[in-house]
Amino acid sequence: MGLKVYEGLPASGKTKAIISEMDRRRSFGDRVMLVLSNEHEELTRRPNVREGGMMGCRDSTKKFPIDRVIGTAEACELLAEQVAGTLIAFDEAQYFNPKIVPAWLDASERGVDILVGTPSQMQLQALNGAQYDLKKLEVMCSCQKRNATRVMYSKDLTYPAHLCDRCYHARMKDEEKKLLKLVQESEPFPGELHTYQPFFGIDMYGWKLVRNDCPARFDIILDAVARSDSVQEKLSDPVKQPAFIDLGCCSGFFSHGMAEQGFRSHGVDVAEHFILWANQVAFSKGQAIDYKCQDLLDFLRTSDKTYDVVSTFATVQWVMDQRGYEAGIECFQRIFEKTSSICIVEMGYTTEDIYRMKIKDRPSEIDRQWVMNLMESFGKFSQIEFHPAGEGGIWRDIFVGFKKKPMARGRVDTILKNVSTSFLQSKKIQVRKLIKKIESLVRRKSGPEKTADFDLFPLTGMLPVSKGDGYWDDRWVGPRFVAKLKPVQEFHKFRLEGWRPEDFPSASVSISLEGQEICSKEVEGGFFVIEAQAQFPSRDELSLEILTSYSTSPTNDSRDLSFVIKSLDFL
Numbered sequence: 001m002g003l004k005v006y007e008g009l010p011a012s013g014k015t016k017a018i019i020s021e022m023d024r025r026r027s028f029g030d031r032v033m034l035v036l037s038n039e040h041e042e043l044t045r046r047p048n049v050r051e052g053g054m055m056g057c058r059d060s061t062k063k064f065p066i067d068r069v070i071g072t073a074e075a076c077e078l079l080a081e082q083v084a085g086t087l088i089a090f091d092e093a094q095y096f097n098p099k100i101v102p103a104w105l106d107a108s109e110r111g112v113d114i115l116v117g118t119p120s121q122m123q124l125q126a127l128n129g130a131q132y133d134l135k136k137l138e139v140m141c142s143c144q145k146r147n148a149t150r151v152m153y154s155k156d157l158t159y160p161a162h163l164c165d166r167c168y169h170a171r172m173k174d175e176e177k178k179l180l181k182l183v184q185e186s187e188p189f190p191g192e193l194h195t196y197q198p199f200f201g202i203d204m205y206g207w208k209l210v211r212n213d214c215p216a217r218f219d220i221i222l223d224a225v226a227r228s229d230s231v232q233e234k235l236s237d238p239v240k241q242p243a244f245i246d247l248g249c250c251s252g253f254f255s256h257g258m259a260e261q262g263f264r265s266h267g268v269d270v271a272e273h274f275i276l277w278a279n280q281v282a283f284s285k286g287q288a289i290d291y292k293c294q295d296l297l298d299f300l301r302t303s304d305k306t307y308d309v310v311s312t313f314a315t316v317q318w319v320m321d322q323r324g325y326e327a328g329i330e331c332f333q334r335i336f337e338k339t340s341s342i343c344i345v346e347m348g349y350t351t352e353d354i355y356r357m358k359i360k361d362r363p364s365e366i367d368r369q370w371v372m373n374l375m376e377s378f379g380k381f382s383q384i385e386f387h388p389a390g391e392g393g394i395w396r397d398i399f400v401g402f403k404k405k406p407m408a409r410g411r412v413d414t415i416l417k418n419v420s421t422s423f424l425q426s427k428k429i430q431v432r433k434l435i436k437k438i439e440s441l442v443r444r445k446s447g448p449e450k451t452a453d454f455d456l457f458p459l460t461g462m463l464p465v466s467k468g469d470g471y472w473d474d475r476w477v478g479p480r481f482v483a484k485l486k487p488v489q490e491f492h493k494f495r496l497e498g499w500r501p502e503d504f505p506s507a508s509v510s511i512s513l514e515g516q517e518i519c520s521k522e523v524e525g526g527f528f529v530i531e532a533q534a535q536f537p538s539r540d541e542l543s544l545e546i547l548t549s550y551s552t553s554p555t556n557d558s559r560d561l562s563f564v565i566k567s568l569d570f571l
């Protein structure tokens, strides 16, 4: 028989075929062994995956005892010891390193029979050109017209529906519609197209979102991940997967986003409806995300797992409000301990209106210095980076703690590198803000860099052909923002998304193209959207002007600021 490899969609009958072949060979009196990998949590977390445990399949009459649960190196040694006539099966083989492939080929050349279920793409590449028998198991789509090419899960990740491409897209649209209808009918804003977070990868056009800054916050996580060598090493390993957890995960924007980046993703939130929605999205997209509906402190006290990347956005202040200040401090201590590489923290401050009357037992105000002191006093972060509210459109300050110094530094950190006097250390936040301000002023003065700044501008449908006046690279705009733009596609509509601090008084924002006002709108504090019809011009270049009636210079910032621009689209 030699080497036989079974490929096919989940639940297409691969394991059943392997068990049937093993049963048949055992009935002839042959030596038969079933081997699974111990290198991935997806297998090791299953209680049956142990020596002597039974491996089953969807046909409940078919089971086979597991002989060994081992790593790739041990599996290669085991293969080398086998004699001709033995059958060894490797089910869920994708959880072995591709280095196992030469050992399969070598053993099969010596007359050992080998069954492989669900190989990884890298294993198949390594098999390229070799002699082996590939069994591709096909399943019909539920429409009975075409073979299935995809699976979709509904309640759990065990029994999928098999679908062709056409049926999959139609079903996915349907699932998304059902989910959004459910969200519309539920808390926190029943009856409205309004919810807290967007869903990752789902078009929520027309929805009002409390946290419109999720993509900007996600960028901060990705930037940190890109600079951590320990996380990058795991991401590039064929079997190891770095783990991510979002604590207070709401409806799963960050957990889902990180799963799509290749992380083994988790989320914890106390609100049942958020977890229900998050699970629904994950199942329909076939993402194995582990969501838990649990109180944060209870979870932290009972879980002994560690995670490569941990985030907690605007949640611990709620634990403090519900269970007291010390409960929040305990949360943070445990969160920091659980972090192997990167910890991302956003905290609601007691200086904000919404929390001013909460956390009554606090010994001092909870503000940015409080968070920085807490992270520093933990003593195990070798670097803590600070992203001030407003940067890239984020609502609140974000702190990123690295257990091991990242490979590259942010611009501000490069400058701070050699600053170590205790005075400056204690004033780190102010120093960072000051440096950011100087950087921004320097860029304002130098012409060529300004164009590069403007390239960072979140613009679609047009290209910038001049520097923008009244615009800074942290996406703040002043009371008069002017730029020359060049259309790159036909457009009929204009859409501006922006953000202003909640406590800003209302202001009018008016937008003109070529000196002609195309719309004007009164905006409140928080996120706002301005949309208008815009006529496609007959000319190559257009001047855009945005005038805002209110602007202010915050403490320690000499700029005159009106709002943060999130996106500017000509559609």
Ligand SMILES: C[S@@+](CC[C@H](N)C(=O)[O-])C[C@H]1O[C@@H](n2cnc3c(N)ncnc32)[C@H](O)[C@@H]1O
Binding pocket: 197, 211, 247, 248, 249, 250, 251, 268, 269, 270, 271, 274, 294, 295, 296, 297, 312, 313, 314, 315, 318, 319, 322
């Ligand atoms: C202000 S929202 C922030 C949501 C999300 N982290 C974000 O920033 O987009 C607070 C979140 O914490 C959750 N939460 C509140 N109390 C909690 C607790 N005791 N344990 C776990 N989650 C909690 C809420 O359900 C909600 O999803």
